[in-house]
Amino acid sequence: MNGIAAPIVAYEPAPTPSLIAKRRKVSVVMVVYMTGDALQESVSCVLADPMVDEFIIVDNGSSCTEALGLNGLAERDRRVVLIQGQGNVGFARGANLGARRASGEVLVFLNPDAFLQPGCLDELVRAIDDKPVPCIVGGRVLNADRTEQRGARRGDITPMSALMSLSQLARRVPAWRRYEVHWESEAPPEDVAAVPTISGACFCMRREDFDAVAGFDEGYFLHVEDVDLCWRVRQAGGVVLFQPKAEVVHLGHTSRASPIKVEFHKGVGLARYFRKRAENVSETLLAWLLSPIIVCTAVARPVMWRMRAGR
Numbered sequence: 001m002n003g004i005a006a007p008i009v010a011y012e013p014a015p016t017p018s019l020i021a022k023r024r025k026v027s028v029v030m031v032v033y034m035t036g037d038a039l040q041e042s043v044s045c046v047l048a049d050p051m052v053d054e055f056i057i058v059d060n061g062s063s064c065t066e067a068l069g070l071n072g073l074a075e076r077d078r079r080v081v082l083i084q085g086q087g088n089v090g091f092a093r094g095a096n097l098g099a100r101r102a103s104g105e106v107l108v109f110l111n112p113d114a115f116l117q118p119g120c121l122d123e124l125v126r127a128i129d130d131k132p133v134p135c136i137v138g139g140r141v142l143n144a145d146r147t148e149q150r151g152a153r154r155g156d157i158t159p160m161s162a163l164m165s166l167s168q169l170a171r172r173v174p175a176w177r178r179y180e181v182h183w184e185s186e187a188p189p190e191d192v193a194a195v196p197t198i199s200g201a202c203f204c205m206r207r208e209d210f211d212a213v214a215g216f217d218e219g220y221f222l223h224v225e226d227v228d229l230c231w232r233v234r235q236a237g238g239v240v241l242f243q244p245k246a247e248v249v250h251l252g253h254t255s256r257a258s259p260i261k262v263e264f265h266k267g268v269g270l271a272r273y274f275r276k277r278a279e280n281v282s283e284t285l286l287a288w289l290l291s292p293i294i295v296c297t298a299v300a301r302p303v304m305w306r307m308r309a310g311r
Contacts (some may be wrong), residue, residue, distance in 0.1 A: 024206075025053045026125060027104025030112050031094040032070070033060040038113040038251050040069070046110065047077060051121035056098040059084045060091075092216035092225040099207075099215055108204040114141070114250040116202070123246035124204040127192045134209035134238035136230060138198025139246035140188060148184040149250055153242045154197040155181040157227055159274050159290055188244040195242045196234065200226025202248040212236065217276075222262065224269030231277060260299055267298025 028046050032039060046055055057080060059070060067084070074082040083097055099107055106125055110116070120139055127137045141152035155161060164179035171180060183195070203226075213232045216225045230240045271291035278284040 023051075023125060024105035025103065026051050026106045026108060026121060027054040027056055027102035028052055028108045028110055028121075029056045029058070029095060029098035029102060030110050031058045031060055031091050031098065032062055032066075032112045033088055033091075033094075034062065035066070035112040039066060042110070042112050042115055043073065045116040047079070049116055049121050051125065052079060054102060054104050055080045056102050057082050058086075058094040058098040060086070060094050061088045090218070090221035091223075092220045093218045095225075096215045096218060099210060102207075105207050106204055107207055107210055109200065109202070110248070111201045111250060113252065114201050114248050117247040117249065120202070120246045120248055121204075123243050124202075127241060127243040127246070128204060128206060131241065132237070132239050134205070134212045134233050134236055135241065136198065136203055136205050136209070136233050136238070137192070137241045137243050137246075138195075138203040139201075139248050140242070140244045141199045141201045141248055141250045144249060144251060146249070148188065149199070149201075149252070150182055150184050152199045152201075153183045153188075153195045154199075154227075155179075155183065156196040156231075157181050157273075158277075159286060162270065162274075162294075189242070190244070192241050192243050194239055196240060197227055197230045198240055198242055199250075200229075201250045202246070209233075209238065213238075219272060220269045221265050222269065223266035224273050227270075228273055228276070231273075263298045264295065267295035270294050270298070 030042070030046070035042075043055075043057075046052055055077075057070060057074075059067065059082065062070065070082055070084075074080045081101060083101060086094075086097065089097070095109060106128065108121060108124065124137050124139060128135055131137075138153070141149040143149050161179045161181045164176055165181045169176055169179075171177070181197075213229065213236055217228050217232075220228060233240055271287070271294045274287040274290060274294075275284065278287045
């Protein structure tokens with residue numbers, strides 16, 4: 001262990017689920033890009049889980065050391081399938097490449113800085129059984145201190161709800177609380193529950209469901225593709241589920257890529273999402289008017305973080 005996740009990653013092996021031989025084949029898909037030290041810990045957690053039949057790693061860009069390590073891993077473990085050489089094609093396209101290469105009947109998408117906790121995959125796979133088609137099930141995403149992470153379960157993200165949430169007016173004004181999209185401050189449900197939006201850090205879908213909604217929209221380069229996927233599942237008459245028993249620790253902000261560049265792509269993605277889901281002329285006009293504001297606000301965030309850190 002290199003120490004980055006030592007306090008938060010469970011060392012004991014995940015419990016072997018009952019009737020494991022009768023379940024569907026599970027493929028974990030991970031898109032890697034300049035992840036850093038967290039990658040080794042995340043990969044170790046995946047390979048330690050007995051639910052993992054296949055591990056697809058899509059390398060969108062790694063250091064020479066990381067690339068050598070991934071190649072060595074693929075040589076040592078027959079479950080590992082490494083996809084390289086395509087360059088940085090973005091998360092959505094990379095995830096779709098991994099899904100097409102995967103042979104599993106259940107697809108689990110996992111961030112490279114997320115650490116599966118014991119039993120997480122078992123709970124996700126159980127939660128998706130016999131559910132309406134299409135269906136997506138997200139896990140409970142935790143911070144390193146095991147508090148629930150912002151964005152793990154969210155309401156419907158619309159221009160109005162995003163504006164009210166970003167400005168914090170939804171929390172400060174009782175009459176506008178219905179617009180709050182982040183639900184991590186609320187007590188988690190005891191069992192699987194339907195929610196509008198889950199986090200893309202760790203979720204699963206049956207292959208037929210993923211194919212039914214044509215996978216990720218590759219028009220998104222980085223961020224918001226998970227929000228879009230949840231929306232399209234609901235638009236297709238399916239259901240988005242949150243499984244509180246499926247826990248994963250997500251570090252976040254581990255990439256060595258520029259924070260400003262990352263936030264720029266997030267702003268562009270959110271603006272695109274609002275334009276995409278607009279249903280009439282007025283909504284389309286509003287989405288276009290908000291687009292530059294959303295992008296500028298997103299880019300300003302890392303600048304403000306640096307200013308506060310320098311105080």
